[in-house]
Amino acid sequence: MREQRRKDAVWKFLTYSFILVMTVAMMVPLYWMIVAATLPQEEFIQFPPRLYPGTHFFENFAVLHAETEFVVSIWNSVFIAVVYTVLSVLLCSMAGFAFAKYEFRFKEPIFYLILATLVLPIQLLVIPLFLMMSQIGWMDTFRAIILPWLANPIGIFLMRQNMRSIPDALLESARMDGATEFQIFYRIALPAMRSSLAALAIILFLFQWDLFLYPLVILESSANYTIPVALSGLEESRRINYDQIMVASSLAIIPLAILFLVLQKQFVSGILAGSLKE
C-alpha cells in the first residue's frame, strides 16, 4: 500500500517535471520575443544575451511605424481572418451536416474526394491560383485571399464527425414540429455543436492567420499586406531588423490571444467532445 503510494508520487513528480520542462521550452522563444522587442538592435545581438526586458519598446515601435504600415497589416490580417472564419465555419458546418445527416447519390465518393484534397500542399496550388486570380482581375484583393480556402476539408471532416453524434430523432422531432431543413440546421444542429464550432473557428482562424506564401504572391501593394507578408518585408537584403520584427511579432499575437481567451472554454470542451458518454 505504502510502496504503491510512493511509486505513484514518483510518477507524478516525473510527469509534472516533464510537463514543466516542455512548457518552459515552449515559453522561452515567446518570452525572448517580448524581451527582444524592448531592446535596441545592438543589445539584441550581444552575448551573453540580456534576459530581462529593456525600455526600448516604444522607440522600436516608432521606427516600425514610421518605416512600414504594420498597424494596417494587423487590421488587414484581422479583417481577412475574421471574414474567412465566419464564412468558412458556416460553409464547413453546412457541408458537414449534409454529409452526416442526409442521404444522396455518391455521398461517400464525394466525401472521400474532399478528404483527398488534403494531400495537395498549398505550394502546389499557389501558381494555378495566381494565374486564375490574375485572369479574373482579382490580384491584390482580399477576396482573392479569402475565397479559395473557404471549403476547408479539415473543417468539413471535423463537422461531419461531430454532426453524426446528433441523434436523428432530434432532427425528426424538429421536422415534425414544422421546421424547414435550414431551420433544423441553424436552430437545432448548430446550437448543439457550439463547442465544436469554437474549436473549428480557432483552427480556421489560425490557418488563415499563418498563411504566407499565397498572400505574398497575390498581394501587391503594401497597404494590403497581411502580417506574415509585412514581417517578411522587414528582412532586408543586407540587414535583418530584428528589433522591429520582434515588436511586430509581439503585436501580432495579441489578436490570437484575445480570440483564444474568448473561445477557450468551448475549445477545450470541443476537443474533449465525445470522449465521455454523458
Add this chain to the structure above:
Amino acid sequence: MARIDITDLVKVYDSGDESIVAVEDLDLGVKDGEFLVLVGPSGCGKSTTLRCIAGLEDVTEGSIHFGDREVTDLRGSERDVAMVFQNYALYPHMTVRQNIGFGLKLSSSLPSAEIAERVESVAEMLGITPLLDDKPKELSGGQQQRVALGRAIVREPAVFLMDEPLSNLDAKLRAEMRTELQELQHDLDVTTVYVTHDQTEAMAMGDRIAVMNDGILQQVGPPEDVYRSPANEFVATFIGSPSINLLTAEVDGTTLSGPAGFTYELSNPEPVEGRSRVRVGVRPEDITLVKGGSNRATVSVVEPMGNENFCYMELGEHELTARIDPTLRPQAGEEVAFAFDESALYLFDVDTGEALKTKTDAVAAGIGTEAR
C-alpha cells in the same frame, strides 16, 4: 381529431442490391379518439408503420388517410400529427418552455402571448410548471418524458403518435406513466397510435391492439379478444406472460397424444377432424395440479410471486409453465400430475399456425368486468 385509414401499405427499404420489406400489405383503421397499440417483436415493422403515419418515411405503395384527407405524400409537419420519441428528443439547448413552444412558434401563426399561455396551461396539466425554465439535462427521466408529452399536446394535433415512450423509464415510473398517459388520452380524446414491444403495456393501455410480425399484421382487436381468441400461434405466443404452453400432438380420433406420454381426450373433436397432427396450446393459468391423472411432468423450478407461484415443469423435452396457488409449493424434481379444461384449450394448424380452436370458457359479466 381524426380517424386513420391505412390501405395496402407497403414499405421496402432498398440498400444497394438487397431490399428489405419492412411492412407488407398493411390494412388498418384507427377509429376517431381510439387508443390503438401496435405491438410486436423488434424488427416486426411496427415502428416503420408509425413512421409512415408520421410522414417521416415515404411509403412504397398504398395510402394513408386522416379522416377524408389523404396524407400519403404530405410532409410530417403538414399532417397535423405530433410524435413522442423513445428517447424524448428534447432540444438540449432550449429550456422546457422553449421546447414545448417550439412547434407552435414555427408552424402556427399564433401571437407569442397566446403561445406562452398554451405552454403554461399544458405545463400545469402535466405538473411541470416549476421546471419551465430548466434545460432538459437538469430533468429526471420521468420529467423529460412529461416535457416530451407536453410538446406533443400543446399543438392540439389530430393524431398522437408514440414510439415506445415509456421504455426508458424504470418499472415503477413506467406503471405510473402508463395510467397517466391513458387518462390524458382519454381526457384529450385524440386518436392515438402507440408502438411498443411490451405486450403487458399493449394489453393494459390499448382500446384495441394490433399485433405485427415480420412486417405483416397478424390480428387487430380488443386486448381480451386477442388474448382469448388469437388468430394464430404467433399471436398466442406473443400475447400473455408467462407465455402459452405449446406442444405438437398426434390426432387419433378423439385422442390427442403428445410427447412423454401426454394424452388428452377431446369431447368435441370437430376442430381436428381430418388432421393427423395438431399444435396444442394451454395458458399457464389454465393448468392445475391434480392428485391423480395420466399426464405427469417433473417440476424443475418454482418461482414465488407472492400472490401466485410460477411452476416450471418438464414434460419430456418440453417445458411447461403453470400459474398455481401460492400455497402450493411442489419441490424441484417432484413428479406432479396436471390437468386443464377443454374450454381453455387452444389448437393450431401444424404448418400454418392458424388457430383451429381458442378459449371457449365463459366470461362472467359483473362488477368491473365488461360484458361481451
